[in-house]
Amino acid sequence: MLTECMSVISGAWAPNVIWCLRAGPRRFSELRADIPPVSAKVLSRRLSELEERGVLIRHVRPTSPPSVSYELTPLGTELIPALDAIVSVGHRLKILQAYELPLAERAEKEQKSEHVSAK
Numbered sequence: 001m002l003t004e005c006m007s008v009i010s011g012a013w014a015p016n017v018i019w020c021l022r023a024g025p026r027r028f029s030e031l032r033a034d035i036p037p038v039s040a041k042v043l044s045r046r047l048s049e050l051e052e053r054g055v056l057i058r059h060v061r062p063t064s065p066p067s068v069s070y071e072l073t074p075l076g077t078e079l080i081p082a083l084d085a086i087v088s089v090g091h092r093l094k095i096l097q098a099y100e101l102p103l104a105e106r107a108e109k110e111q112k113s114e115h116v117s118a119k
Contacts, residue, residue: 008053008079013038014046015083018072021056022080025071055079 009015013035020026020034031043038046047070050056055076061067072080 005082008055008075009083011046011049012042014050015086017043017046017050017070018055018076018079019083019087021070021072021076022083025059025069027067027069031070050076 009018016035016038017031020031026034028040028043028047031047032038032040035043047056047058051058051070054073056070056072059069059071061069
């Protein structure tokens with residue numbers, strides 16, 4: 001089951017796209033602004049893949065020029081709690097790393113001072 005679920009959200013930036021759509025429909029340009037490092041080509045590919053997998057719906061409005069927006073399907077909405085849990089773990093890891101780094105630096109300084117005193 002894990003493999004099937006991961007295949008639905010696989011691909012660079014796919015979880016980010018789903019995460020950005022959790023608040024509601026977004027246009028392509030809004031998603032580009034939400035995820036600055038992603039290129040237009042990769043974002044376009046990811047949106048198409050997520051649409052094929054049933055995670056999102058592409059709405060084309062008959063305006064001039066045509067307006068396109070993307071929205072999560074019920075399946076896409078079901079993925080939000082899992083992504084939310086991943087984000088929560090990420091926050092805890094960031095705090096832990098921020099705490100552990102000073103400890104590691106302090107230990108390194110102590111080792112250096114012990115090494116210098118031993119000479």
